[in-house]
Amino acid sequence: MPLGNGYSINSTHADGSEDDEPLIGSDAAVPPQCCSTRLNLAILMFFGFSVVYGLRVNLSVAMVAMVNDTDLQPALNSSTYQACPLPPGPDNTSDTFKQPEGVPQYPWDSETQGWLLGAFFFGYLCTQIPGGYLSGHYGGSIFLGLGVLCTAGLTLLTPLAAQLGSGWLFALRALEGFGEGVTFPAMMAMWARWAPPLERSRLMTLSGSGANFGAFLALPLTGFICQTLGWPAVFYICGGAGCLWALFWFLLVSDDPRTHRRISEEERDYIINSIGPQGTGHGWSMPFLSMLLSVPLWAIIVTQMCSNYSYYTLLTSLPTYMNKIMHFDLKSRKVFSITNVRKIFTLTGLLPGAACLVAVGYAGCSHILTVTFLTLTSTIGGTSASGVFINQIDIAPRYAGFLLGITNTFGTIPGVVAPIVTGYFTEDHTLAGWRKVFWVAAAINVGGALFYTIFGSGKIQPWALTEEERAEAEKRRRSIST
Structure with a gap:
């Protein structure tokens, strides 16, 4: 329930001590999430980022089908290339990935x-900070919607760019x-404007x-489409899905609960009061030196x-490893404080995942072990989503988009x-070369986990407080001192 000063029981303390409150296990009454506007927003974002990663x-994956390996046959037929024997079966050969006629x-x-x-990623680097x-x-709604729509539209041009040459395709992917x-x-x-702290x-x-x-x-879907319809269909289908999602996004989403046309009054008040002043835009000036x-x-x-x-490493190179080394057929088959929660999820996501990543290189030619360790790496690594990857909104909610x-x-x-x-x-x-790839990735994972454990925090930083919060903090300090 909102308090007399306009803050909720879930709101950030004015002195930035949000980390003192439990992130899990609160008994506070809140409007139900089921069928709520904020849950609908999360679901629509879920499908949006599914399209984005597609x-x-x-x-x-399409690269395996796009490349004609017959021109590289001397290297492919060498003894070092066949790191693992072909699995049994009449359809398993080292021939190039067959494509439909034409x-x-x-x-x-x-x-x-x-x-x-x-x-x-060359293009991806350029718009992160300006976008935030x-x-x-x-x-954020207009930028998220246009980002997906523009990328989807450019994806539709991929077959044409590939036909014009690798330089054109490089430029197109950078623009995407x-x-x-x-x-x-x-x-x-x-989410800085929509997500209550708890x-x-x-x-x-x-x-x-x-x-x-x-x-x-x-x-797997890309491999299936490449085999049945040809690799150009991959980009037409993915691009079309992105354009369709953008249509729903622009029709249903609003930047702020205050301006949403279909949100209930109870939910709107709960979100606004629980987030407090941090749920507003940050203006043009920002504490850049303090951030640095x-x-x-x-x-x-x-x-x-x-x-x-x-x-x-896995996202971009796994299909090549599975196809060229393992010879897989691509067409088949508040109990805790905020700081502690972030560190626990980060550690559990990075350290066991690193161990599984190393194990991939020593699974030999066992398909079962390779798939098992790769699946564990991706699955375990997903827990870090509740750790370091959302930590920006803890330390500076108003600036969360820019910090991300x-x-x-x-x-x-x-x-x-x-x-x-x-x-x-x-x-x-060779398998030995791929073993180095996995070792390097695992070592970097471990280093990151240790660094975050030592220096990470879930407390809102002093430079992220609004003037209203600073005044409230000063008032509290004075009352305590007297």
Whole structure:
């Protein structure tokens, strides 16, 4: 229930001591989430980020079908290339990925493929910070919707760009990344206005898990489409899905609960009062120097870079590993404080995942063990979604979109580096080379987990307080001193 001063029992303390309150286990009465506007927003975001990651990873699988390996036959027939024997069965051969009649294939070597897979992230780096800044000022719905729509529209042009040449495809993928770069900062800016503090983990994890679901769905589905309809159909279907989702988004979503046409009065008041002054735009001026010197913010940045390295390694290179090394057929088959909650989920997501990642390299040619360890790596790593990946909204709710732009910019660097490093280690197409890939990714994961455990925080930072909150904190200090 709202208190007399306009704050809810769930609201952030004016002195920034939100971390003293339990994040799990509160008995406070709140409007039900079932069929609520905030839950509907999370579900729509879930499908939106499913589409976003489908648009991002489709090239990873389609690349196997787009490349004509017959032009690289000397390397493919060497003894070092066949790292694992072909599985038994009359249909299992080392022949190139067959395409329907008339579908083109291209003679791109492994280096060219690595650059094409990393091209998306060159553009993705550019719009994270501007997208977060503008979303925090104007609201995130327009930027998230346009980001997905523009990326989807460009995806429809992929077959044409590939036909024109690898340089054109590189430029197109970079432009797709440019458009998609605003989506996650815009999401964070929206949740800063929509997510009550005690529901942040649930709502943001639900919406963000669409990314993992999209990647999970896109990998096998893309292989099936490539085999049955040809690889160009992958980009037409993914692009069309993105355009359709954008239509629903613009019709149903509002930046702020105050302006939503269909929200109940009870839910609107609950959201506004529980978030308090932090649920407003941050204006044009920002405490840039304080952000630069903030240790908790750097803890998020470093940890996201480390975690994303292994994630992007798998996201961009896994289809090639499974096809070229394992010879898989791609067409088949408040109990705790905020700080403690974030660190627990981050550690449980990164450390066991790192161990499973190393185990992949030592699973030999066992398909069962390889799939098991890769599945465990992705599944366990998903728990960090409730840790470091939503920590920006804890330390500075008003600036959450902008901060996500900063952290995601740094976190995207591994998306550029990982495919290139993977291509370097796997030039000779051996299992030993891939073992190095997994070891490097696991070591970086462990380093990030340890760094975050030491320096991470869930407390709202002094530089993130509004003038109203600072005045309230000063009033409280004076009353205590007297």
